[in-house]
Amino acid sequence: MKAAIMYETNKPLKVEKVTLDEPGVNEVLVKIMATGICHSDLHFMKGEMPAATPVVPGHEGAGIVEKVGPGVTTLQPGDHVVLMVSFSCGKCRFCNEGSPTQCIENLPIMSMATLPGGHTRLHKGDQALQHLFGLASYAEYTVVHERSCVKIRDDAPFEVVCLLGCGVSTGIGAAINTTGLKPGESIAVFGCGGVGLSAIMGAKLAGAGKIIAVDTLSKKLKMAKKLGADYMINAKKEEPIGRIMELTGGGADYALECIGNVDVMAQAFASIRYGGKFIVVGMAPLGTMVSAAPFEFLLGKTITGTVQGDIKPSVDIPRYVDLFMDGKLPIDKLISHIYSLDQINDAFRALERGEVIRSIIKF
Numbered sequence: 620m621k622a623a624i625m626y627e628t629n630k631p632l633k634v635e636k637v638t639l640d641e642p643g644v645n646e647v648l649v650k651i652m653a654t655g656i657c658h659s660d661l662h663f664m665k666g667e668m669p670a671a672t673p674v675v676p677g678h679e680g681a682g683i684v685e686k687v688g689p690g691v692t693t694l695q696p697g698d699h700v701v702l703m704v705s706f707s708c709g710k711c712r713f714c715n716e717g718s719p720t721q722c723i724e725n726l727p728i729m730s731m732a733t734l735p736g737g738h739t740r741l742h743k744g745d746q747a748l749q750h751l752f753g754l755a756s757y758a759e760y761t762v763v764h765e766r767s768c769v770k771i772r773d774d775a776p777f778e779v780v781c782l783l784g785c786g787v788s789t790g791i792g793a794a795i796n797t798t799g800l801k802p803g804e805s806i807a808v809f810g811c812g813g814v815g816l817s818a819i820m821g822a823k824l825a826g827a828g829k830i831i832a833v834d835t836l837s838k839k840l841k842m843a844k845k846l847g848a849d850y851m852i853n854a855k856k857e858e859p860i861g862r863i864m865e866l867t868g869g870g871a872d873y874a875l876e877c878i879g880n881v882d883v884m885a886q887a888f889a890s891i892r893y894g895g896k897f898i899v900v901g902m903a904p905l906g907t908m909v910s911a912a913p914f915e916f917l918l919g920k921t922i923t924g925t926v927q928g929d930i931k932p933s934v935d936i937p938r939y940v941d942l943f944m945d946g947k948l949p950i951d952k953l954i955s956h957i958y959s960l961d962q963i964n965d966a967f968r969a970l971e972r973g974e975v976i977r978s979i980i981k982f
């Protein structure tokens with residue numbers, strides 16, 4: 620089977636023939652039908668986040684279970700699944716307290732780029748290949764832990780629902796779960812890429828009052844308006860903090876930063892009201908720092924962050940799929956480009972140039 624391999628950072632991926640072992644205990648073999656092209660992979664490809672190489676990236680996958688390994692109880696061949704970027708063991712304190720995206724095993728899997736358990740199933744000749752996020756979805760097939768999959772209904776299009784594995788559910792979840800937004804409350808969303816636009820859709824669903832979109836590209840702001848934003852601020856043309864203060868009468872109840880830029884994070888924090896909540900959603904390069912004046916905390920302002928929008932995957936993903944299928948969550952509008960696996964480097968170039976909102980690889 621074919622997979623896209625990253626041998627070193629800042630070099631194009633190579634699409635090559637590789638071999639994949641049979642699924643082991645609690646693992647399943649998934650035929651990937653579609654996978655999203657996400658900025659998080661790009662961070663690893665550019666060396667902004669560390670990854671062991673050679674590695675097969677890709678984490679926004681959807682496909683069909685072809686085979687199950689020993690001990691698998693939650694899935695069977697033929698099941699349609701979405702792969703989850705954040706792994707949850709189901710046993711640790713965080714999982715048991717209802718915060719599976721904070722699972723103690725998640726970060727080690729991400730940094731080791733192996734399957735849960737520390738092993739790999741991918742090879743190129745004698746050489747082992749790592750599985751980025753324990754998923755490695757830039758491949759025709761992958762072996763993943765059964766807990767990395769969420770079973771979904773059979774009639775949902777893979778090329779749309781694959782986006783729910785990471786960025787889209789991150790945005791929706793951040794706007795609904797992490798804020799705890801109540802109907803009528805205001806929210807400012809900084810950065811209208813796939814995550815930010817998903818947050819706008821989530822805020823709309825949750826009944827937000829004023830939804831304020833901030834970006835520097837007018838075409839992204841146009842899309843934000845289409846998906847539910849009430850006010851659009853082009854940060855190249857006007858200063859967002861003052862404008863948000865004016866629109867909300869003293870600051871937004873919530874602000875989300877969906878880019879991973881520390882300067883924008885400072886702006887977002889400055890744009891919330893006393894007692895408001897600022898949420899870091901974007902993934903800033905490791906080593907960067909964000910600064911805030913302590914006095915702001917005396918005003919009751921909160922800074923927090925989220926992994927995958929604090930969703931509970933087994934509950935929220937099927938729910939988001941239903942909302943999409945019912946026309947209430949138009950996440951298909953985010954897809955601007957569709958590529959084949961062989962075109963993967965074109966897809967990343969377009970992403971880097973800011974030409975796409977969300978692009979996918981269809982198998």
Ligand SMILES: [Zn+2]
Nearest residue numbers: 708711714722
């Ligand atoms: Zn856990």
Ligand SMILES: [Zn+2]
Nearest residue numbers: 657659785786
């Ligand atoms: Zn992602």
